[in-house]
Amino acid sequence: MLTKQQLEQYCVEATQTYLNHISIDCVVFGFHEGQMKVLMLKANMEEAWYLPGGFVLKQEPIDNAADRILKERTGIDEIFLQQFHVFGHPDRSKIHNEMYKGMLPDELNFFNKRFISIGYYALVDFFNVNPAPDDFSEICTWRDLNDLPEFELDHELIFKTALDTLRLQLNYQPIGYNLMPKEFTMPELQKLYETILDKKLDRRNFQRRMLGFGILNKLETTRKGGAHKAPYLYSFDLENYQAALKQGLKSGW
Amino acid sequence: MLTKQQLEQYCVEATQTYLNHISIDCVVFGFHEGQMKVLMLKANMEEAWYLPGGFVLKQEPIDNAADRILKERTGIDEIFLQQFHVFGHPDRSKIHNEMYKGMLPDELNFFNKRFISIGYYALVDFFNVNPAPDDFSEICTWRDLNDLPEFELDHELIFKTALDTLRLQLNYQPIGYNLMPKEFTMPELQKLYETILDKKLDRRNFQRRMLGFGILNKLETTRKGGAHKAPYLYSFDLENYQAALKQGLKSGW
DNA sequence: CTGCATGGTGTAATTGGTACACAATTGTAA
DNA sequence: TTACAATTGTGTACCAATTACACCATGCAG
Incomplete structure (x- = not known):
């Protein structure tokens, strides 16, 4: 949980270091005990679940940004990552965390902009992941595909699009190397x-x-x-x- | 060809009306006399060819932006459009048209930013298209796939990615309704x-x-x-x- | 030792794709 | 008028892939 002062500082820095209006959201698939899992975050102090995401540094290739963001959430360095769609409807842009709404005037609030989000999906080995929450969440954990919470924002659409893409790719690409253990x-x-x-x-x-x-x-x-x-x-x-x-x-x- | 004054005005307006750092590039495929065609633009006063593109209005869904941009270039209203990739390497961002470099100080020049470009490909009926150049080009015309000019910027990569995507989609989607005449x-x-x-x-x-x-x-x-x-x-x-x-x-x- | 659930291998039937053959139509050249 | 070349319409034999299913092997429970 950030204080107002911390949030203010975060916003000032974010505006300077990140490309405005562009975000990245990741659907991280893992596989454990015969179940498909997705990595999700729970916001501070409320029952609000969303996908791991972040922003792009001003001079950073977008693929590197996705790598960096996922390394922060999982500890893994070389992740199988694939860009799959861009979500760019203006209505999708709300504050990431409603709790911080009103704490800052709109013009200073980095989150209170329209964000066009680039969707990446990742396939990772369940056992290599050390889930770590970000500044705005208190929990980062695997959720079972059969028992998903409600998603915040348009993250359900992002998740479903990722799953559809994955299913389609199954028809013309091998899969599993990134999801299964060595043997x-x-x-x-x-x-x-x-x-x-x-x-x-x-x-x-x-x-x-x-x-x-x-x-x-x-x-x-x-x-x-x-x-x-x-x-x-x-x-x-x-x-x-x-x-x-x-x-x-x-x-x- | 824009004067310095016109360019300056364009940049001021663009900064206000468009999302910064985000552009759209379109690969428009047509089919005529047994040949595949791509719609291309030639810059003012120089032999520089590029793909039709544009920017996203601050409150416009990105799909609508692509529609709008292509309507301006082709006159067609309902175009079969498909987002296929995002091109986000920082080095890809140069001034759209080298001619305008230096005419304005960098901080005023809308084009002299890093742009993350969303690639769309379109399939259109050749005969419905009335190619129209934009403010920075003097020619908008069909180019034969077998006889393409050199592309500016990373537009060759964008074009090739679009073609690869199209070929892949041929395996699991019907095609032709948007490219062939009625009968x-x-x-x-x-x-x-x-x-x-x-x-x-x-x-x-x-x-x-x-x-x-x-x-x-x-x-x-x-x-x-x-x-x-x-x-x-x-x-x-x-x-x-x-x-x-x-x-x-x-x-x- | 026997039953049962699971894994490993084989095989017939069906489907789908490939490589052709041959007849039909149309305009043209002799 | 006729023979011919080029092209289109249709059929069929063959091979490959997929599907559906049978049968045997293994390892633990009782």
Whole structure:
């Protein structure tokens, strides 16, 4: 929670250091215990949830800005990030945090401007993330895709657009390297796909199709401990994976 | 060609009416005589070509801004427009037109800022367009995709990204309604696809695939006049076309 | 040891895409 | 008038990918 003085100083500095009218919002997807997760923040003192975001330094490439913002929230350095849409309706711009409304005259309040927000989505390994709140929030945590709180502002639209984009990209790009641990089983990978797509897939066909892409290495070991047959472990063949990212999985026309 | 005084007035007004730091650039595709075309502008007094673009009014949704800008360049009202990428590297921001550099002190020069540009691509019917230059150009005209001039700034990157996006979308979306005249023959439509993809397609397989999408109406009439067998005319089934736009042509997973 | 849930592999049927062949139409040149 | 070249309309055999399903293997519970 910022005092009025702190907020005032923040606004003065922000106006000087950041590009005005431009913000970045990130949809950070993680995967844990068979569930898809999104990183979210809860505002100070109120039940208001929003997506991690921030601003662009005056001489900073926008991709770097997204990297920087997410490093602050997750501690991770090299994140798989993809710009997916720009949200630019004038009505979307409200104060990030209603609590600070009225504490400053409008002309001094950096947040009380129209912001055009560039949406990025990120895929990260759940276990590498150390969620850290920002100056305006008290909680930064994973939320389950099946149990999301209400979003502030237009963040629900941003989230849904990100998810739609992710689903579409599943059709022509490999996915998982950034979401799975180094070693994983085929059922675990399938669970990821099923969660993203929100539908059941055939176990056997999934396996053949995945292997057909040629982006997986089958390891010697198996995962013991379950109450059933021990599945083989796989890892991604990074070279082929990168190549598939570039060329796409299907040629189409 | 603007005088120093006109430029100064333009800059003062622009700073007041437009969002600073944000611009829009458009890649307008047309199709004529079997050739893919892009709408381009040539600067006053020099051989400098760039894409049509403009700025966002302070209270204007960005999609409307793109509509407005393209209406000024083409005369067309309802254009098929799609946001496809944001170009936000700080080095991309130079003065739109080098000629005006130095005519004004930097702090007054609206153009001498960093601009983050939202890229839109448009598909239009060639015959509906009345190309009109803007204040900083003397020519607005179609350029053949096979015979493009050098682009100013990062407009070549913007153009190529738009073309790549268009090619990708060909795999899961119908196209052509906005590029073809009301009635057209199958070979004409095929030529459009071949031009976009820059590759030959099999005549017979193309026909079957297209008809399989269920977005075409076969008309009774044929196109006479050619030196050969008269081909049937087709039109788009707008209802199915719109549905296909939404759902995508292939289900994927 | 047996039952059961899960994982690994195989295979037939269907669908979709590719590569052709051949007939029909139209204007032109002989 | 006729033969021909160029182009369009339609069909079909073949291969690849996807789908649906069967069967066996493994590992723990009882």
